[in-house]
Amino acid sequence: MVLVYSSVMAQTPSSPAGGRDRRSTRAVLTASVEAQADxxxxxxxxxxxxxxxSAAYQVMRxxxxxxxxxxxxxxxxxxxxxxxxxxxxxxxxxIFTVADVLRADQERLVAVPGIGPGTAxxxxxxxxxxxxxxxxxxxxxxxxxxxxxxxxxLLQALAVWGAVRHASETYAEQARQLAAELxxxxxxxxxxxxxxxxRLFLRGHRRRAAQAAAAQIxxxxxxxxxxxxxxxxxxxxxxxxxxxxxxxxxxxxxxxxYYGLLGQVVRLGGEVAAEGFLPADxxxxxxxxxxxxxRLSPDLRLRGYQTFGARFVLVQRRVVLxxxxxxxxxxxxxxxxxxxxxxxxxxxxxVCPASVLINWxxxxxxxxxxxxxxxxxxxxxxxxxxxxxxxxxAVTTFGSIAALGSSPIRPALLVVDEAHYVKNPNAMRxxxxxxxxxxxxxxxxxxxxxxxxxxxxxxxxxxxxxxxIAANLRDAHGALGVEAFRRVAAPVYLRxxxxxxxxxxxxxxxxxEWEEFGPEDGAAYRAAVEVGNFMAMRRAAxxxxxxxxxxxxxxxxxxxxxxxxxxxKVVVFSYFRAVLDQIxxxxxxxxxxxxxxSTPTTERQRIVDRFxxxxxxxxxxxxxxxxxxxxxIQAASVVIxxxxxxxxxxxxxxxxxxxxxxxxxxxxxxxLLIDDSVDQRLLExxxxxxxxFDAYVRHSAIAEASPGAVDVSExxxxxxxxxxxxxxxxxxxxxxxxxxxxxxxx
Numbered sequence: 001m002v003l004v005y006s007s008v009m010a011q012t013p014s015s016p017a018g019g020r021d022r023r024s025t026r027a028v029l030t031a032s033v034e035a036q037a038d039x040x041x042x043x044x045x046x047x048x049x050x051x052x053x054s055a056a057y058q059v060m061r062x063x064x065x066x067x068x069x070x071x072x073x074x075x076x077x078x079x080x081x082x083x084x085x086x087x088x089x090x091x092x093x094x095i096f097t098v099a100d101v102l103r104a105d106q107e108r109l110v111a112v113p114g115i116g117p118g119t120a121x122x123x124x125x126x127x128x129x130x131x132x133x134x135x136x137x138x139x140x141x142x143x144x145x146x147x148x149x150x151x152x153x154l155l156q157a158l159a160v161w162g163a164v165r166h167a168s169e170t171y172a173e174q175a176r177q178l179a180a181e182l183x184x185x186x187x188x189x190x191x192x193x194x195x196x197x198x199r200l201f202l203r204g205h206r207r208r209a210a211q212a213a214a215a216q217i218x219x220x221x222x223x224x225x226x227x228x229x230x231x232x233x234x235x236x237x238x239x240x241x242x243x244x245x246x247x248x249x250x251x252x253x254x255x256x257x258y259y260g261l262l263g264q265v266v267r268l269g270g271e272v273a274a275e276g277f278l279p280a281d282x283x284x285x286x287x288x289x290x291x292x293x294x295r296l297s298p299d300l301r302l303r304g305y306q307t308f309g310a311r312f313v314l315v316q317r318r319v320v321l322x323x324x325x326x327x328x329x330x331x332x333x334x335x336x337x338x339x340x341x342x343x344x345x346x347x348x349x350x351v352c353p354a355s356v357l358i359n360w361x362x363x364x365x366x367x368x369x370x371x372x373x374x375x376x377x378x379x380x381x382x383x384x385x386x387x388x389x390x391x392x393x394a395v396t397t398f399g400s401i402a403a404l405g406s407s408p409i410r411p412a413l414l415v416v417d418e419a420h421y422v423k424n425p426n427a428m429r430x431x432x433x434x435x436x437x438x439x440x441x442x443x444x445x446x447x448x449x450x451x452x453x454x455x456x457x458x459x460x461x462x463x464x465x466x467x468x469i470a471a472n473l474r475d476a477h478g479a480l481g482v483e484a485f486r487r488v489a490a491p492v493y494l495r496x497x498x499x500x501x502x503x504x505x506x507x508x509x510x511x512x513e514w515e516e517f518g519p520e521d522g523a524a525y526r527a528a529v530e531v532g533n534f535m536a537m538r539r540a541a542x543x544x545x546x547x548x549x550x551x552x553x554x555x556x557x558x559x560x561x562x563x564x565x566x567x568x569k570v571v572v573f574s575y576f577r578a579v580l581d582q583i584x585x586x587x588x589x590x591x592x593x594x595x596x597x598s599t600p601t602t603e604r605q606r607i608v609d610r611f612x613x614x615x616x617x618x619x620x621x622x623x624x625x626x627x628x629x630x631x632x633i634q635a636a637s638v639v640i641x642x643x644x645x646x647x648x649x650x651x652x653x654x655x656x657x658x659x660x661x662x663x664x665x666x667x668x669x670x671x672l673l674i675d676d677s678v679d680q681r682l683l684e685x686x687x688x689x690x691x692x693f694d695a696y697v698r699h700s701a702i703a704e705a706s707p708g709a710v711d712v713s714e715x716x717x718x719x720x721x722x723x724x725x726x727x728x729x730x731x732x733x734x735x736x737x738x739x740x741x742x743x744x745x746x
Contacts, residue, residue, distance in 0.1 A: 071097065590618045
């Protein structure tokens with residue numbers, strides 16, 4: 001077919017009555033039949049693929065809703081109907097759930113005391129209403145189960161839709177128009193390709209019309225070939241349904257892409273949450289903007305909330321994107337830059353911690369056509385000059401911003417990752433970022449933790465973007481309440497949470513593993529308490545000469561053994577490098593890492609890549625502040641935290657490295673704790689801080705409270721806990737320790 005099209009395109013007509021012209025016209029007409037068939041097939045295959053996704057989804061959706069109604073008590077019926085209905089006798093007749101009501105026939109319901117012929121239809125209608133509400137609100141998730149035929153069918157349908165989607169979105173309308181025009185023009189053009197005898201009997205106007213139609217068909221085929229439509233049609237013809245094993249393996253590797261494809265076909269809900277509960281007037285302005293994705297990779301499937309996030313940045317210009325870990329803030333940033341690049345912007349800057357610099361460059365290269373350079377290392381000055389001349393995305397670290405120099409370039413967008421690093425306006429890196437922000441058309445601060453210990457840290461971030469809003473925040477806070485604060489912050493702050501927009505996220509199971517000190521680690525703990533060494537107290541549970549003498553290490557190995565036996569990979573986090581080394585030694589060849597603060601940035605990603613790609617389950621060992629930020633560790637579905645951290649956000653970030661978009665297995669989090677020790681004291685104090693974080697920033701709003709009420713520094717924590725522990729032991733605590741003086745070693 002390719003040769004037919006090419007030969008037809010290469011021919012030019014000779015004299016109107018020449019044999020060469022007649023043969024050329026016949027070839028064009030033959031090619032038009034094939035082209036019309038290909039165009040129709042492209043549309044048909046794409047529509048059939050989309051319909052199969054919808055049908056397969058409906059089967060799974062109905063099954064999940066049926067299961068939910070079977071778990072829903074008949075008490076739910078009272079919530080949607082007259083609560084005076086007498087339903088108390090239903091359980092005695094074997095009707096316990098909404099599903100039981102829907103399965104029961106009218107005669108069986110009428111036989112229940114208190115439910116007569118008039119009441120039974122009301123009960124059934126109420127049950128159907130409950131089921132309808134479940135259908136509309138129940139989160140949809142594809143559980144990882146290769147034996148589930150319905151789920152396999154849906155994944156296969158999504159794989160096929162993914163293979164034809166680009167051709168459908170790009171060429172479907174053109175294909176429909178081509179097929180219709182060829183069908184219309186071919187009968188008119190047919191006489192131009194007829195034999196000479198027949199052509200003698202054609203009137204002049206019919207001959208001219210036939211020749212014009214043939215020329216029109218030739219032009220249509222030429223345009224269809226040059227635009228890529230005919231090649232896309234041939235590619236679509238070759239798409240096949242992948243086998244079950246292959247599609248499940250692909251789903252495990254990139255489940256987010258499958259959910260993205262599904263969201264293009266069916267309505268998964270979550271629109272209000274995707275908009276971050278912003279006021280209607282701001283949402284209206286954002287929704288008026290059409291995101292240009294021409295500079296993004298065709299393989300990138302943005303979720304609806306991600307598209308909204310990028311448009312929020314474009315419209316509001318200088319903002320904080322505070323989405324919870326795992327929602328794809330990096331991708332939203334790339335989509336924003338790609339839109340600007342498609343509208344002639346040339347220069348962009350990303351500032352990030354050194355630990356994620358390589359990740360940023362890789363993500364930009366993978367998901368867009370934007371050129372990207374890393375301004376870091378010995379050649380950063382020359383690289384900066386090249387970037388100024390050629391454009392693209394310059395990715396640099398907080399410590400290397402100076403490489404940009406006093407450039408005349410005005411970046412179209414400055415992205416600051418982990419923006420809470422610049423919460424202190426007096427810090428050198430904060431001043432450097434502020435100067436760069438002044439030179440940029442748009443500024444995007446990314447942070448999943450806009451407030452850690454102080455509420456006014458959030459205000460500090462906003463003040464670097466919109467000082468006038470920061471001033472209003474201070475006025476609204478504590479005086480006008482949550483709603484007032486939300487309205488004031490709306491123009492500059494967008495935050496969405498995983499449970500609001502990622503209904504497919506698997507279950508997160510958190511387990512506190514309480515243990516007791518043995519003789520050796522208990523003695524180490526007591527010695528640390530006596531001298532007021534807070535950090536030694538925190539790591540005392542691992543202060544043993546043999547692994548089996550540490551209750552925490554013993555439990556860690558048990559959890560890892562069980563997880564690996566169940567084909568689950570494990571990630572272990574600890575604050576202490578000495579603890580990591582001890583864990584690596586105990587795990588032997590199963591261990592990957594450790595990733596610590598001294599691990600080079602590029603090596604960190606390589607370790608994670610090896611861990612993720614390994615066929616056999618292993619254990620990734622990480623220092624929590626080195627690997628808890630910036631790395632995606634969704635290959636692991638079991639997380640072990642060796643000790644409580646001093647900031648709730650640090651643990652949340654670490655867990656989110658595994659429990660994030662793309663994870664298909666339920667995630668287990670095991671916190672190793674020692675009863676009646678520094679672990680317990682920390683949890684008691686930090687629990688209030690975690691609750692405060694939720695109240696203040698979880699839904700883009702700050703509650704009524706004083707900023708000073710949560711100002712608990714690490715030094716203060718150490719002093720409080722050491723004093724408590726020294727009181728608890730028989731040895732009287734020193735006066736310095738009790739009063740919280742400098743006797744505490746942190």
